[in-house]
Amino acid sequence: MATRPKFDFSHLTPAERLELAEELWDSLKADAIPVTGPQAAELRRRRALLDQDAAPRPSHISEAAKGYMTAGTTKDRVLGVVQQLPEDATVEQAIEQIYFLAKVEEGLRQADAGEVVSHEDAKRRLLG
Numbered sequence: 001m002a003t004r005p006k007f008d009f010s011h012l013t014p015a016e017r018l019e020l021a022e023e024l025w026d027s028l029k030a031d032a033i034p035v036t037g038p039q040a041a042e043l044r045r046r047r048a049l050l051d052q053d054a055a056p057r058p059s060h061i062s063e064a065a066k067g068y069m070t071a072g073t074t075k076d077r078v079l080g081v082v083q084q085l086p087e088d089a090t091v092e093q094a095i096e097q098i099y100f101l102a103k104v105e106e107g108l109r110q111a112d113a114g115e116v117v118s119h120e121d122a123k124r125r126l127l128g
Contacts (some may be wrong), residue, residue: 026063077101 009017035043044110072080110116117125 018126031075 009020012020078098078101081101082094085094085097
């Protein structure tokens, strides 16, 4: 059975939801977000890649992300996502996380193919 969200955003337009998400993200303090050991290691690895190239190309950045996201087979990646779920996770939560993984991988493929839009262009398209 699906749970009701704590806040109902259904009355907001997609542009308003994106604006709210951006404001929420900007309100977070970096030290308030817990980082796991594997996440810290990945951040250090990506930082080292960025330090090698002062002006990284989008493909350089996507290669760093791809190395993290595409390690092993699809089955390995899906199992990794499932293993990170809490013990009391629902099937819906597992599906949501696997779907997220699929969309990230699709985005990485698009970035590698040069099918990208700048942050400013995306904001203009969504917010008018």
